[in-house]
Amino acid sequence: MVWGAAEPWLERLSSERVALIEQTLAQDPRPAFHDDPERVYGMRIEEIDVRFVVREHRAEIREIVTAAD
Numbered sequence: 001m002v003w004g005a006a007e008p009w010l011e012r013l014s015s016e017r018v019a020l021i022e023q024t025l026a027q028d029p030r031p032a033f034h035d036d037p038e039r040v041y042g043m044r045i046e047e048i049d050v051r052f053v054v055r056e057h058r059a060e061i062r063e064i065v066t067a068a069d
Contacts, residue, residue, distance in 0.1 A: 001025060006050075006061040021050055025059040 001022050003010060010018060030041055037055045044050075044067050051063040 002058065002060040004060045004062055006064045009064045017046070021045060021061070025050075025052060025061070028054065028057075028059070030054060 013021075024043070024045065029043055034041075037053060040051050040053055040062055042049055042051045047067050049065050049067045050061060051065070052059050052061045054060075
């Protein structure tokens with residue numbers, strides 16, 4: 001797991017939320033038929049959107065934004 005450009009969020013998020021994000025990404029939530037290392041995927045966790053890429057079986061968080069309803 002690499003936080004990349006989203007690393008400043010580590011200070012803003014609770015340790016529980018950081019763990020939830022990391023555990024979720026460890027499960028590789030991409031569709032099974034996708035394997036494009038340049039494609040940015042996204043998922044919503046509570047009130048934030050986590051945008052990430054997966055390269056060589058390792059997730060890198062590119063961006064976290066507050067989710068718009």
